[in-house]
Amino acid sequence: MAWGAEWVAVRPDAVRVWRDPEVRRRLSWYMRVMLREAPPKFVMARSYPAGLDHGEDPWSLEAGELWRIHEKASSEFRRMWIRVREGSIEYRDLEAEPGESLLAVKAVLAHRLASPCILCERRCMVERRSGRIGACRLDYNVYVHSAFLHLGEEAPLVPSGTIFYGGCNFSCVFCQNHDISQDNPRGGLKVDPVRLASIQDALARKGARNINHVGGDPTPSLHIIMESLLHVESHIPQLWNSNFYMSREAMELLVDVIDIWLPDFKYGNDKCAFRLSGVRNYVEVVRRNLKTAAMYGDVIIRHLVMPNHLECCTKPVLRMIREDLPVDKVLVNIMDQYTPMHRVARRPHLWPDIARRPTREEVREAREYATSLGILWEPVS
Template identity: 55%
Template sequence: MKNERLAKFLIAKHVEAPCDYKELDLGELWRVHDKLHHTFTRLWSEVAKGEITLESTSSPRCSFLDVKVEIARRVLSSCVFCENRCRVNRLDGERGVCRLDYKTVVSSYFHHLGEEAPLVPSGTIFYGGCTFRCVFCQNHDISQEYPYPGVVVDAKGLAKIQKELRGTGARNINHVGGDPTPNTHTILESLKYLEVNVPQIWNSNQYQSAETMKLLVDVIDLWLPDFKYWSDECAERLSGIRNYREVVTRNLKISIEHGDMIIRHLVMPNHIECCSIPILEWISKNLPRDKVVVNIMDQYRPEYLVARYPERYKEISRRVTADEMAIVYREAERLGLLYGVV
């Protein structure tokens, strides 16, 4: 955050790739990608330890980042960026759960002062579209309604936004929404045109596909995932998502191997026993405590469909109580988790 380390995407640009990568089929391209991932990991480690400087390495004509961009572009023709796995051809204008074709919509961008303290001021970019259908969404205007408010940006335009945010004092670039996942292709390509050293944050619902995780782990510096539910029944009923626990826990384990993490858990009324407590227990047993902070959030309020139809969603039609929050705090303390309160 303080320019003391190189952002990973800059290192990915220095990993040489074969320049015939566009001629390969997708399976061959993934094999090249996976081989380059190992090369990247070695270079990243050497740079982090001070054993080598990036300036001492060559800047190849074709890079690991180029390969990632090409794979992401091809994924659009049968989209599996998230685990909804809609397989629609977004290049031809088809839309799946996220309601986006290939174009990326930026609803707003600014220095966010309300994020976790170590991240502030955070250069936050809000994207249109989301892979969830949360009935209580506070950003439903940009995540679930179509057409989305905002402007269409291409990769160069997105790089320009990031450069502007960094140049005016942002400590990082915070990709959020909605959810950034449907915009993976534009975000990756924007890094080709971004030359300033700025950490990249992936602020998401963590419902990315395994393929998308492979594309992201070599360019994302800090993960800022939501962990909303433990109960799959709750996830399907309130966010329209299947296999939530399996997907999110898998992605959390992958993420923590490739960067630091702040997990956000939004405490919801009447979901302490079914969701909050087992989530904290899982984190304590499965993730290294020296690399994870849990942000226990009390900002839930009945919005969107819950506000319109409170009888339909009666158990979450109120704010969380102080007693409910106290139960969650005590559990985090009992488990020895490093947690914050927002």
């Protein structure tokens, strides 16, 4: 494998990591798409007929009918994709008519989910299309705050064509991106689907290994992201970098277009999730979405080690990963870079448990515990 010398000099591990046979095996689909040996899932979904009558416009159909069409087409698509992934068949471009593909149906459904909004499990039901602000702090528009080749992500992902969207459905008191997620989420560049597609293509031309949808959190922007994929010209892997609090419906749309998942698994219990991020039913939602992601794409899970949270969060999270997922197929980044920021930095007395960095001993204990559970973390941590 050979990529641009300019960034290889900065991150030589971005090449070295692919010499690890376990990384190659666990990220085999992403690697094939990255090397252009297989098409990205969104390209496949864009050419896969949804089963609409010829000339039928999905925008004119009721939501219930669209979901019925989607369920049938996506079920068939997933069976086909599994065979492509396994190498038992070669993908054949079916050349669906514009507007009649599975991806076109997904784009319409994503817009329906966005207003009244049930894109995430807050299910705030806000009519964002009318200009009202949802729990994510966004109206119906999508705002891009920056887009660049990110050299600081996990080694297999670098350089990552990272798009930072404004807004987030969490209210983390320690958020490092609070300027775009909470303070000024609508201050970025307002983009339509065509403009967003052009941003992705520009990143691909610069040498991105993937398009990394992040924020904030990308979930509130799903309707424009999904429609943009109808216009993206580059055959580049799509990466979903998220807190993984998506609704079931949003996850149903995503599984057929995302090649590699980069989920956060922050908390081992709902009490900590509510106190520090303001969300309810956290553990059940994230576990559910992680199980789905692991079935339909490659996964690198991120867990941020927080001070004083080994017993209540880190160890339970690692045990749930071991219990719920095919542990021989996922990678886990056990992150040591927690720093008190945002509200914690300003008022540390309100959150004394996380008002410092984790110690070297806490991080070591977390990683040793992961090893004892058979979790592979070294290549990406």
